[in-house]
Amino acid sequence: MRTFDVAVIGGGINGCGIARDAAGRGYSVFLAEQNDLGSGTSAWSTKLIHGGLRYLEHYEFRLVREALTEREVLWSIAPHIVRPLRFVLPLHSGLRPAWLLRLGLFLYDHLGGRKRLPATRRVDLTGPIGAPLKPEFRRGFEYSDARVDDTRLVVLNARDASAKGAEIAVRTRVISAGRAGDLWHIVQRDLASGREETVAARFLVNAAGPWVDRVIQGPLGQSEARHVRLVQGSHIVVRKLYDHDRAFIFQNADGRIIFAIPYANDTTLVGTTDRDFTGNPADAVITEEETDYLLRAASEYFAQPLRREDIVWSFSGVRPLFDDKASKAQEATRDYVLRTEGVDGQAPVLNVFGGKITTYRKLAEDALAEIGRRLGPRGGPWTGAAPLPGGDFAVDAxxxxxxxxxxxxxxxxxxxxxxxxxxxxxxxxxxxxxxxxxxxxxxxxxxxxxxxxxxxxxxxxxxxxxxxxxxxxxxxxxxxxxxxxxxxxxxxxxxxxxxx
Ligand SMILES: Cc1cc2nc3c(=O)[nH]c(=O)nc-3n(C[C@H](O)[C@H](O)[C@H](O)COP(=O)(O)OP(=O)(O)OC[C@H]3O[C@@H](n4cnc5c(N)ncnc54)[C@H](O)[C@@H]3O)c2cc1C
Incomplete structure (x- = not known):
């Protein structure tokens, strides 16, 4: 039987990020993904590397600071797939007042060690930037965040992990994992051929995203697992709504926000929603109600109302949020929680709950600290300064x-x-x-x-x-x-x- 230091279940951003970091430190790594790499939640994000302006309202200062800092780190290691993006936030009479937004953006500019990204400024929406909006939106703010090609970020992490010796198995499902002393015996099935193989690992990582509880109850065979709150979020992609390169962030009367972002092939991406979800995350599809919500919320701002006929594509994903018992889905924490189980002498398993694409690299570093504690440390953090494949050029080049x-x-x-x-x-x-x-x-x-x-x-x-x-x-x-x-x-x- 082949034996690895670390086995990872799940080829989303968190699994691939951990595999890359671990392989780069010299651990032998095996990763199994049941479908295609990045085909789970990591494919269905709003594609932002952002601090999350909205989370300031929930006093998530630690999360916002860490995420803000990651923007420039990820931009520098992947300047091809991560690009800065300016967001225009129109003032809306009756919603959050200008002084509150200015205060939030002041914190946003200063919390996270911003160096290269341009600062917040006031913006006059009676000019070209506000041209696609209704005339009553005359003033606003413009601030910085970044965008990312989410699925390519996953693949590039997998490529680098593989280049550093990790074995990446796609269309391979982990069907059971049991302890044999200080080793895990992991049975995985190649879904194309039906062939099964058992591999051994000294440390198991469950990075199955919205399936994390299912893996705990299924392959890991534990009866109790209610750690994640599944929150569905959907997007619509419409024909291009305007010509400039800014994104818009719109506040809605229900306290939520939505984005409108210039997207591939002359389109605009509009999202997202937040609704509790039950069932298999693979089955999530946008509902009529969500489509109406997004069309209505965007039409509140754009001069040309958005219609169903404008929609060229839509997609829906499920956030695997750590269940902090918040009352509303939109208030559940976006922070990640790592839990290691297995007393000394027993093979450990680390379960990954929650997280964001933006914080995947920090999450991986935290996971590696835990792996180092159990297997013995090998090297320190390294991924913040090492370009991802193809990203070996300066951000302005x-x-x-x-x-x-x-x-x-x-x-x-x-x-x-x-x-x-x-x-x-x-x-x-x-x-x-x-x-x-x-x-x-x-x-x-x-x-x-x-x-x-x-x-x-x-x-x-x-x-x-x-x-x-x-x-x-x-x-x-x-x-x-x-x-x-x-x-x-x-x-x-x-x-x-x-x-x-
Ligand atoms: C609507 C929406 C918008 C979002 N927007 C943003 C954003 O703009 N910026 C941001 O930073 N974050 C955003 N997020 C959050 C981010 O997308 C997620 O936190 C992140 O993608 C989770 O990655 P993951 O690797 O944990 O999970 P996943 O990407 O779901 O990966 C888990 C993988 O495990 C595999 N798997 C499950 N069971 C098994 C098994 N038994 N064997 C083998 N493989 C298995 C699955 O197939 C899956 O590919 C958004 C999320 C949603 C839903």
């Missing part, structure tokens, strides 16, 4: 990387150059060495091969909705063609492997 790619591959449209640099950073230059045929919408065979060989992409959905958002451009016929091409490439790779 994105244009330079785009120029190099455009020069290396003059056949690429500017939009494709930008998309590829935003996805792969300097690795786009390696992909451009063997671009091959254009399979449509700027996706070349070389890029497809890269996703299949280096990023664990197995299906057209992996390629179109998680490694990229080209799904917004591909038709059903295009998708069928892509699936056929992937099958051919797989056969060719199989033949090559068989030929030795």
């Amino acid at each position: 994105v244009d330079g990387v785009e120029d190099r790619l455009a020069h290396a591959a003059p056949c690429l449209a500017l939009s494709t150059v930008r998309r590829m640099v935003a996805a792969y950073g300097t690795d786009a230059l390696r992909i451009a060495e063997r671009l091959g045929e254009d399979l449509g919408h700027g996706l070349h065979e070389g890029e497809l091969r890269w996703m299949m060989m280096h990023e664990w992409a197995r299906t057209a959905e992996d390629v179109l909705w998680r490694r990229s958002k080209l799904g917004l451009a591909f038709s059903a016929d295009d998708t069928a063609g892509l699936a056929a091409r992937m099958s051919t490439l797989r056969d060719q790779a199989g033949e090559l492997a068989a030929a030795g």
Whole structure:
């Protein structure tokens, strides 16, 4: 039986972040993901690296400070997939007064060691920035946060973990895990072949996101597990609502806020909702009520009301929040809680509850401190200064990387150059060495091969909705063609492997 120091259940941002950190410190690591990497909650976020202005109202100063600090750290290690974003907050008569917002934004600017991101300023909404809004919104504030390609952040952490020796198994479900003295025996099933394998590990991490309690009750066989509060959040993607590059944050009469953010393929992302959820998180879909809520809330601000016909895509995810018994879903803490079980001499398991994409790296460092306590420490924190794959360039050098790619591959449209640099950073230059045929919408065979060989992409959905958002451009016929091409490439790779 193969034995690892650390086994991780779950290939979302937290599982992959922990695997990367642990592998980089020299532990042997195994990670099992039952579906595609980043296909759980990590795919369905608002895609912000943010402190969470709203959490200040719940006095979550520690969480906000840590998250604010992480913005510039993550930007510096992944300047391709993390980009600064300015948020415009219009003043709304009858809702939070200007002095309160100014105070909140003052704290937001100063709590978290902001160095490069520009500071808050007042903004006149009678000019171009406010042009898409109703004329009564005349004044507001503009502040900084950042955006991220959430699913690519997961994949890049997995790639780096793998480069440092971790074994990453996708479409592999952990079906049972039992203690054998100071080891775990973990049975996992390859869902494609049905083959089962038992591996041993000295430390088990349960990073199953919204499935964390299910893993505790199922594979881990414990009867009591009610630690997470499942809170559904949905987004709609509508045709592009305005031309400038700012995002809007709108306050609503119910005390909640929603965002409108410029998004891929000439669209605007609008979200999110907060409602308690029961059932299997994989089944979450946006409800009629949520769609109405988002359309109504955005139409309160935009001069052109949003209509159902404007919606081109929608998605829904389930937050695995630590259950702090808050009365409203929107008030439940967004902070993470790590709990290790297993007395001395017993193999330990660390269960991960809650968290945000923004704080995944700090969460991983905290998990590694716990692993070090039980297995013996190996090295200190390192992930804050080590670029993720393709992110080995300065935050202000994105244009330079785009120029190099455009020069290396003059056949690429500017939009494709930008998309590829935003996805792969300097690795786009390696992909451009063997671009091959254009399979449509700027996706070349070389890029497809890269996703299949280096990023664990197995299906057209992996390629179109998680490694990229080209799904917004591909038709059903295009998708069928892509699936056929992937099958051919797989056969060719199989033949090559068989030929030795
Ligand atoms: C609507 C919404 C908006 C959000 N917006 C933001 C935001 O803007 N910024 C931010 O920082 N955070 C945001 N978040 C929070 C963030 O998305 C989550 O905290 C984070 O993605 C959780 O990651 P995870 O790795 O814990 O869980 P997941 O991504 O769900 O990963 C868990 C994985 O475990 C796998 N798994 C489960 N059981 C097994 C098993 N038995 N064997 C193998 N694998 C298994 C699942 O398939 C899944 O892929 C948002 C969340 C939601 C829902």
